[in-house]
Amino acid sequence: MTRTTRAWLLSDAPQTRRQARLGALYQGWLTFRANRLAMVGLAILVLLVLVAGFAPWIAPQNPYAQNLAQRLQPPSAQHWLGTDALGRDILSRLIFGSRITLFIVGTVALIAPVIGLFVGTVAGFAGGWVDQVLMRITDIFLAFPKLILALAFVAALGPGIGNAVLALAITSWPPYARLARAETLTIRRADYIAAARLQGAGPLRLLIGHVWPLCVSSLIVRVALDMAGIILSAAGLGFLGLGAQPPMPEWGAMISDGRSYILDFWWVAAMPGLAIFVVSLAFNLLGDGLRDVLDPRGGRE
């Protein structure tokens, strides 16, 4: 980056709104970049996205190709991470499995916060009985054991990856609603809301134009921190046989496959578990870094 661009971005007295906004983004990026662990997390996730995107070209073998003559082979030059009970190459399955992981995390991370944002801001902004009713519903969902509720939903809707996503989304929105409501309550009394109201802005306009944008950054932090949890829950569902169905190379289900051979053929269960660990660790590191940037009130916790 040239010196002048940098100076322009870091200017104390931005000339335009765009400059101010880009400057704030750049400042955030500088803070984020200074956090080495967060950068490691980001790197791992970028790598994950690339691996998922180019899976067919990267994977050394077909993840579905069974070869019973080669079953339960330990890690070797030919099969870097060994083979499973059906002789499938574990590395290739992990590479294709990254697509499933990203799909689940991405979808849940899109659905749950949106539901939460909507419920929370409406409750906080409307107040009165609307607030009471919505928060009571939120409490009921919170009172439920999350995994068991997800299990029950999947069992009711039938096992499968789509239903697993739905179940996870249904069970993970309440905390976002709580958060959004709390934010709304503080924003609601702000003077600029009163000013906008005096200018004749209706409740819907206030909600969309003024309240939502301010709730978003704390929600993003929360989502980033929750991603790891979503991955773990999804893997748990897969492990119980309620997520992606065989022969899909879902990581949790792969651990479940390896469970019966754990004492003699440890790598079958160990490898996918490591993959889950690394990816959720990356999400946690990224989330910590984002929190430092977007939520300075949270402090450098």
Next chain:
Amino acid sequence: MVQPDMLDQPGRDGPPPAAGAPSGRAMRLGRRFAGVALSLVLTLLGLLLVTFVIGRIMPIDPVLKVVGERATQAQYDAAYQAMGLDKPIWQQFLRYMAEVLRGDFGRSISTGHAVAQDLRRVFPATLELATLGTMIGVLVGVPLGVVAAARRGGWIDQVARVVALVGYSMPIFWLGLMGLLLFYGILGWVGGPGRQGIVYDGMVPTVTGLILVDSLVAGDWAAFRDAFSHIVLPAGLLGYFSLAYISRMTRSFMLEQLSAEYVVTARVKGLSERRVIWGHAFRNILVPLVTVIALSFGSLLEGSVLTEIVFSWPGIGQYITKALLAGDMNAVLGGTVVVGTCFVALNLLSDILYRLLDPRAT
């Protein structure tokens, strides 16, 4: 000149209300508790409603489960009516509620017992596991979090950070499998899956249902050691997850308190750093900490689902999961209601403790 005592008007600068005026406080407390109780009842009601709805949308015909595939149409219709399925939906719900309130969750199709009876058997197993796990989490996590905050940036803080990060990122069922592989399969240090070795199964008379306690009551040391060798790994695992969470929360509560002015006051008085931390700051985090511990305990009661599966632990999580996979809805709903009620009860408990611990609460 104004006499100092004239400034002591009650309200603005007066002494606190006399200790002989407890009726006001009692009434406020009473009203608060009534409010809490009401919201609990509503939450429980919602819990029942959700389980009821899930039970209805399940693509499983409950009648068929009862009468079997080969029943005649007449038998089927009779059972259909006996189960009240011909009534309007709200009547069905009322009936369901009445049954649950009586402690009647129906009969489990897979075990053939009353669900309530099954639950009495499996719940103590989970309770034992979750309690031990929470104890580990509190006894290790709280001091770790306090020290990490007090020596912020020091090596203990770094260790605590790594411990928590790994805990937050680790798939529990996988860690359990690896633990079994290492400590049971390779090293042979701990008992294998299950709650007891086969030799000891049913040998200790049931008093509380908690085998560790029961074997102590019976004075059976061999049984105690066997049970301990079985529980230590899953409890340690749950304890690790609990401590990751508790230490993190403790640390951030402590950091907040340590930057408070009263901590400076305590230092000005010349107190030792230990007394500043444990005698002053720590007392102020007790309230939120209790809530965190209750939450963590609740999530272990639930989160033990996967752990129980991995360790073949005959607890409520395994019971519910097996029932789910078998389409045994009575068992699922019964189990869910029990776990949900525990959650709600824990909330109530932390609310009460909050009122007891914080002098500002009325």
Next chain:
Amino acid sequence: MTPLLSVRNLRVAFPTRSGLFEAVRGVSFELGRERLGVVGESGSGKTMTGRAILGLVRPPGRVDADRMALSGESILNLPERRMRRLRGARISMVMQDPKFSLNPVMTVGRQIVEGYRLHTGVSRAQARDKALEMLAAVQIRDPERVFHAYPHEVSGGMGQRIMIAMMLAPDPEILIADEPTSALDVSVRNEVLRILDRLVRERGMGLIFISHDLNLVAQFCDRVLIMYAGRVVEELPARDLHAARHPYTQGLLNSLPRLDRPVERLAVLQRQAGWRDAPPEGAA
């Protein structure tokens, strides 16, 4: 005669991302059995000066001085253990807002007794008697009741009197009062000041009175230090404050409304970069 406290060229610095931030840059003064006012804007380093004397600047902050002595004994960067014996016992501090500076989950009595017993080692019962006596000394009408009260149950004015009672119980030689009345209702301010003044005089203590309120300091103190950007820019007897020579002090005075000399428009405080490093006025 050696002064109670002598400070020469005190510096307090904090490392920040953009280099070293110097909160206090070479402050020197001596304190006898008198009331010394320290005045300045927020950020002028007056609070940090107080904390540095008490050894309460936490790492990574650094304290440095040519000399810092309590009755002739150096207390500069003493080991924490020895500093703790001085703190509370010989130098003490009252802070701004009793709402925050009293521990909310401990009764008033326990908080007073705690520090007193630490330094005197007396029995619980004796400490309790002393606490009640101190509460009475700060003119609390019903010490017994307040002793058992929690801080949230008392008002701000009473809280500050409790704070004074607590800090004076072990009989320190020096009290640092850091904006002790700024958080209080105007109506109780004078009362608290009067109590503070009486106790300090009776005991022949040295008082460092930190404030941003020039008039208050002029009335209440014997001598005034004016601080700006971490330095003392002027030092003069409180009664000569109106004759201040430093433009910053004059600026501060002129920005205050006066009933006896109303002006159309209050002057805006002008600051000059040159003041940051010029030697102090009046310090001969």
